[in-house]
Amino acid sequence: MSIENKIDALKAVADDLPVPIIVQSADNYGVVYMNKIGLEILGVDLNELQSIDPRTYVARYFNADDDKEYSEKIKQRVNDFSEDYTSYFQQVKSKDGVWSLYASNTKVFFKNKEGNVTHLITTASPLEPIHHITIKINRLMDDVRFLRENASVFAKLSAREREVLKLMALGLSSTEIANQLFIALATVDTHRRNIRKKLCLKNNYEAVKFAQAFNLL
Incomplete structure (x- = not known):
């Protein structure tokens, strides 16, 4: 199965799921695919996301310091050829400029014929801002x-x-x-x-x- 076929299979169900799903290139973390709810949260279309530089994508929608920390963990998993997922909390800026907290998981989505990782997939589950767990997590992230x-x-x-x-x-x-x-x-x-x-x-x-x-x- 090619990466195109695998993304097409994902598209068939992704828009029915209640959380953002993102497929990124493993070499530069550029966005290859994002489902409807993810695009709506950011207020962009897929063509725009695919066209912007990955560094601009991070600077526009994420906390850069936090991104650097979990990106290193993900990169290490890729370098180790690990199939395990990486779990982390991330702050995301929506289209109206509001920061929200997400519990995200990233893992390998596709490998080429040589066995090298070419694409990653991430699910990002939103956490209710008034939930006591969210308040504690935000406080912990502030401390970090x-x-x-x-x-x-x-x-x-x-x-x-x-x-x-x-x-x-x-x-x-x-x-x-x-x-x-x-x-x-x-x-x-x-x-x-x-x-x-x-x-x-x-x-x-x-x-x-x-x-x-x-x-x-």
Whole structure:
């Protein structure tokens, strides 16, 4: 069976399914096919999707940082000739500019005669925005992005500064931190200034966010 025949077979049922289905080229992730509901969500037609550069497709409809992360997982599966699917959460921007969360699965859709993967298929199931699971997932994804964006600045902290940051996040005063770490009060104040400068902290809430994100609490 050719890829054309396999896509034709998919088309016969895909528009009756309640979730977006996407077939992409494995070499550059360009869209080859998308069913009706997927096209309606994005507000485009298939010809337009097939004509745009894959990087433009990602930039227009997806969170680029998240896409990079799960694209690497998918690429590794392809390189390993794995038939397993890759599961991930992704944020998608609809035609009205609203971001929605989807639980997606991608796997191999077609191989050529040499056994090389040429096409991938993805199903994307929408998650209700007010569902408690969706809220938790969004919060987790925000934490992951925060980690990714701030890992380099957090790495600038010394071991002692991380200890002080933890105690700051717990609400201890400089005097209490000095007593707990057995260091001078002036030394604590110096550490606090350096921490605020390195992490660009504006308030104690941001100190708590760093401490939680980097498992100090």
